Amino acid sequence: MFQYYLDLAARSLRRNKALTALMVLAIALGIGASITTLTVLHVLSGDPLPGRSGVIYYPQIDPQDLRGMSPSKEPPSQLTLIDGMNLLHAARADRQALMKGGEVPIQPEQSALDPFYVDARYTTADFFAMFGTPFRFGHAWSAADDEAKARQVVISRDLDEKLFGGANSVGRTLRISGTAFQIVGVLDHWQPNPHFYDLNTGSYAAGEQVFLPLQTMIDLHLSRDGSNDCWGNGGGGTDTLLPADTCVWLQFWVQLDSPAKVEAYRQFLVHYSQEQKALGRFQRPPNVRLRSLMQWLDYNGVVPDDVRLQTWLAFGFLAVCLVNTVGLMLAKFMRRAGELGVRRALGASRRSLFAQLLVEAGVVGLVGGVGGAVLALGGLWLVRQRSSDYASLAHLDPSMLLTTFVLALGATLLAGLLPAWRACQVAPALQLKSH
Amino acid sequence: MDIQIRPILVALRRHKAGTLLIALQIALTLAIVCNAFFIIHQRLANLSQASGVDEGDVFVIANYWADVNRSTEQVDAQVRADLIALRQLPAVLDTTPASGYPLRGGGWDNFVTMTPDQVKPTTDAAVYTGDEHFIDTLGLNLVAGRNFRPDEVTAMGTQQAITPSTAIVSKALAERLFPGGNALGKSFYAMGTTPSTIIGIVDPLHRQGVDSWSNSYAGQALIWPLRADDSKGIYYIVRARPGQLAAAMRDAPKALYAQNRMRIIDPKDGIQSYAEIRHRVYDSDRGMVILMSVISVVLLAITAAGIVGLTSFWVGQRRKQIGVRRALGARQRDILSYFLTENLLITGGGVLLGLLLAIGTNLWLMLRFASQPMPMVYLVVGVLLLLLLGQGAVFAPALRASRVPPVEATRSV
Numbered sequence: 018m019f020q021y022y023l024d025l026a027a028r029s030l031r032r033n034k035a036l037t038a039l040m041v042l043a044i045a046l047g048i049g050a051s052i053t054t055l056t057v058l059h060v061l062s063g064d065p066l067p068g069r070s071g072v073i074y075y076p077q078i079d080p081q082d083l084r085g086m087s088p089s090k091e092p093p094s095q096l097t098l099i100d101g102m103n104l105l106h107a108a109r110a111d112r113q114a115l116m117k118g119g120e121v122p123i124q125p126e127q128s129a130l131d132p133f134y135v136d137a138r139y140t141t142a143d144f145f146a147m148f149g150t151p152f153r154f155g156h157a158w159s160a161a162d163d164e165a166k167a168r169q170v171v172i173s174r175d176l177d178e179k180l181f182g183g184a185n186s187v188g189r190t191l192r193i194s195g196t197a198f199q200i201v202g203v204l205d206h207w208q209p210n211p212h213f214y215d216l217n218t219g220s221y222a223a224g225e226q227v228f229l230p231l232q233t234m235i236d237l238h239l240s241r242d243g244s245n246d247c248w249g250n251g252g253g254g255t256d257t258l259l260p261a262d263t264c265v266w267l268q269f270w271v272q273l274d275s276p277a278k279v280e281a282y283r284q285f286l287v288h289y290s291q292e293q294k295a296l297g298r299f300q301r302p303p304n305v306r307l308r309s310l311m312q313w314l315d316y317n318g319v320v321p322d323d324v325r326l327q328t329w330l331a332f333g334f335l336a337v338c339l340v341n342t343v344g345l346m347l348a349k350f351m352r353r354a355g356e357l358g359v360r361r362a363l364g365a366s367r368r369s370l371f372a373q374l375l376v377e378a379g380v381v382g383l384v385g386g387v388g389g390a391v392l393a394l395g396g397l398w399l400v401r402q403r404s405s406d407y408a409s410l411a412h413l414d415p416s417m418l419l420t421t422f423v424l425a426l427g428a429t430l431l432a433g434l435l436p437a438w439r440a441c442q443v444a445p446a447l448q449l450k451s452h
Numbered sequence: 453m454d455i456q457i458r459p460i461l462v463a464l465r466r467h468k469a470g471t472l473l474i475a476l477q478i479a480l481t482l483a484i485v486c487n488a489f490f491i492i493h494q495r496l497a498n499l500s501q502a503s504g505v506d507e508g509d510v511f512v513i514a515n516y517w518a519d520v521n522r523s524t525e526q527v528d529a530q531v532r533a534d535l536i537a538l539r540q541l542p543a544v545l546d547t548t549p550a551s552g553y554p555l556r557g558g559g560w561d562n563f564v565t566m567t568p569d570q571v572k573p574t575t576d577a578a579v580y581t582g583d584e585h586f587i588d589t590l591g592l593n594l595v596a597g598r599n600f601r602p603d604e605v606t607a608m609g610t611q612q613a614i615t616p617s618t619a620i621v622s623k624a625l626a627e628r629l630f631p632g633g634n635a636l637g638k639s640f641y642a643m644g645t646t647p648s649t650i651i652g653i654v655d656p657l658h659r660q661g662v663d664s665w666s667n668s669y670a671g672q673a674l675i676w677p678l679r680a681d682d683s684k685g686i687y688y689i690v691r692a693r694p695g696q697l698a699a700a701m702r703d704a705p706k707a708l709y710a711q712n713r714m715r716i717i718d719p720k721d722g723i724q725s726y727a728e729i730r731h732r733v734y735d736s737d738r739g740m741v742i743l744m745s746v747i748s749v750v751l752l753a754i755t756a757a758g759i760v761g762l763t764s765f766w767v768g769q770r771r772k773q774i775g776v777r778r779a780l781g782a783r784q785r786d787i788l789s790y791f792l793t794e795n796l797l798i799t800g801g802g803v804l805l806g807l808l809l810a811i812g813t814n815l816w817l818m819l820r821f822a823s824q825p826m827p828m829v830y831l832v833v834g835v836l837l838l839l840l841l842g843q844g845a846v847f848a849p850a851l852r853a854s855r856v857p858p859v860e861a862t863r864s865v
Contacts, residue, residue, distance in 0.1 A: 035761075036761055039758075039761055042754075043758075046754065050747060120684070121520075122518055122519075122520055122716065124518070131518075131716065132518040132716055133716055134516050194520050195520065195521045240520065240683070321736070322821050323739070326491075326740075326817075326821055327740070327743055330484065330488065330743070330744070330747060331747070333480065333483075333484045334750075334751055336480055337477055337480045337751055337754065337755065340473055340476050340477045340480060341477055341754055341755065341757075343473055344470060344474060344477065344758055344762050345761050345762065347469055347470055347473065347762075348470065348765035348766075349765075351765075351769075352765060352769075400739075403735055403739055404732050404735045405736060435469065
């Protein structure tokens with residue numbers, strides 16, 4: 018039966034080529050625009066650590082003075098060095114890492130290569146295990162290396178390929194900013210998007226090439242990037258190489274494996290704030306947050322407003338295309354009243370006429386979906402030509418491709434409901450009489 | 453011409469679904485197109501914002517130092533030597549050392565206060581640093597006061613916080629700090645304990661970023677007489693002689709490398725002309741303009757095509773009735789005006805609904821995306837456009853209808 022309906026649909030669609038083409042084109046354009054913008058939104062609001070993000074949390078505490086205080090005020094989005102070190106050494110979470118971004122010059126041993134700058138991440142030992150970074154060679158440094166301010170470095174696969182042709186470079190020496198570091202690990206490709214652990218150094222398509230201990234950075238006065246917010250008289254002071262104690266500039270992430278541990282950690286943060294207040298360091302009452310990774314991204318509004326706006330616009334466009342298709346389908350189905358009347362008179366039920374017309378709508382939807390997928394590929398290619406940081410990420414993945422066809426088919430079937438229902442209402446006797 | 457609306461309305465009642473669909477499509481199109489036009493216009497205004505820089509001849513070199521362990525004195529000596537090397541180039545008119553530049557896409561910002569212990573800042577300003585060549589290199593328009601003297605320029609090392617005693621400010625900042633009054637000779641505090649006295653006023657001078665958060669500080673900037681001798685690197689803003697931009701951009705890095713090889717200038721984007729800088733910083737605005745324009749045009753085309761399709765169907769359906777009317781004495785233009793009027797009624801209804809939707813959409817955008825209220829003119833233009841579009845789309849099918857011969861009345865089917 019389905020095959021017969023398909024055959025009828027093909028005949029009917031062929032009979033009125035212009036109208037069919039118009040319907041398919043409208044669906045294709047609407048789907049193409051929606052899928053293009055939806056893919057960008059999907060990529061930008063994706064989970065940077067699938068399977069892991071549920072246990073990763075970002076603690077916030079409020080060490081600011083009493084000036085400019087309002088009751089609902091959020092605590093600062095980063096930590097001071099003192100608090101960062103205190104929380105790190107307290108080690109109350111399953112894993113924890115304190116970190117900061119920077120940029121360092123690499124001085125290759127091969128004279129053929131000029132020195133060049135790469136993005137660096139200064140962090141602590143748990144970073145790698147907590148975020149599940151894949152190692153190609155070697156391993157992370159240890160917590161003892163952190164305290165020893167070890168001259169050890171983990172490098173990215175890209176840097177390993179650039180400097181050592183992709184060979185196992187563990188144990189070799191890398192000159193960073195004038196100091197010799199020993200390579201202890203080489204990461205495999207790892208670029209979480211968004212760059213969740215430090216949104217101040219680029220939200221998308223940002224990745225560090227070298228990772229080295231935070232304490233080593235402080236020891237060597239390596240250059241830092243990203244945000245630094247101060248209050249009171251804290252401005253970094255003159256000639257001090259680290260921000261003052263009244264500046265927040267470090268990110269701190271923890272891994273908490275169960276809801277009970279999350280609650281316990283929240284209590285610990287409150288406790289810590291009270292303790293610091295008793296010591297006179299904190300002035301405000303405890304003001305803590307413990308957001309999960311995805312909550313943190315949401316709180317920071319990491320997806321650009323323009324991208325959301327474009328998605329809404331595209332779906333508005335799709336709505337118009339669908340209304341258009343409903344109108345055209347109505348015209349098309351009603352024109353066939355005679356034929357439908359004959360079928361009814363010959364014994365076809367309303368239900369089977371309805372099914373037949375919906376199959377026809379479905380064919381339009383499928384063809385429109387193919388067109389939409391092609392247009393979306395073109396649209397995403399255009400997006401990739403732009404210079405935004407996220408442009409290079411705009412690719413159609415299998416799940417979005419499936420969405421394309423589901424959306425196209427679903428939308429067209431929906432659009433076909435009213436016209437098909439109307440067309441089924443024909444009174445067969447009336448149609449037969451007038452012909 | 454006597455157009456009878458009643459019979460049209462009676463006929464439309466027999467095509468309720470089709471009529472409502474066209475009206476709905478018109479309404480949605482109007483809502484989207486009005487708001488899209490408004491957004492396009494705003495973004496285009498962003499794209500053409502004046503930076504204050506004489507952009508045709510100016511480019512920027514991002515110069516990193518390969519040896520980051522040098523002292524401020526060593527870096528300063530290198531910077532001075534570089535500036536001399538650049539100024540000696542035949543294609544170069546002038547150059548200045550800088551820590552940032554207009555339209556860079558973000559950078560140094562300071563709160564500004566009138567007293568050193570003021571808690572709530574008066575406003576916020578973009579901070580530029582440069583020497584006595586800064587204004588001339590960028591081609592800024594000095595509207596009052598004087599330029600920096602060479603002896604006022606001091607070296608500022610890595611992460612050092614120096615507050616110079618003089619500053620040149622943009623006119624927007626001067627008027628924000630000292631409304632109506634002459635700001636020259638007056639002082640302000642910018643996150644330091646010592647004041648800076650305003651010695652000159654330039655107009656305009658764009659901020660480094662174009663983010664919407666800084667819209668309320670638009671055009672507010674200050675320039676301090678500092679050579680930013682950061683151990684990591686420095687920007688050289690260079691002004692080429694008229695018409696010699698390409699030559700200057702080609703020769704400048706060679707001259708710098710010849711002066712000293714211990715530097716890194718990214719071969720890909722280490723040197724950017726202002727055209728490239730502007731292109732890059734407004735990428736998102738431009739993307740929005742293109743997308744909105746394409747969608748608006750396609751939307752109007754689809755709506756027009758939908759009207760053509762449905763009206764053609766109606767004409768085909770009513771051939772017999774048209775024939776009867778013609779046989780009873782209706783002229784061709786009566787039939788034409790019938791369909792034009794019918795469309796005007798449907799489009800008019802759609803437009804009324806569309807106005808509500810357009811205003812609603814705008815309110816929602818204001819709520820959700822901090823958009824501005826849409827001026828009436830966009831609605832007026834949108835309504836006229838859709839009425840014209842409807843009439844234009846219906847014209848061909850209506851013309852075909854008017855050519856239906858009276859003899860159709862006698863044919864069955």
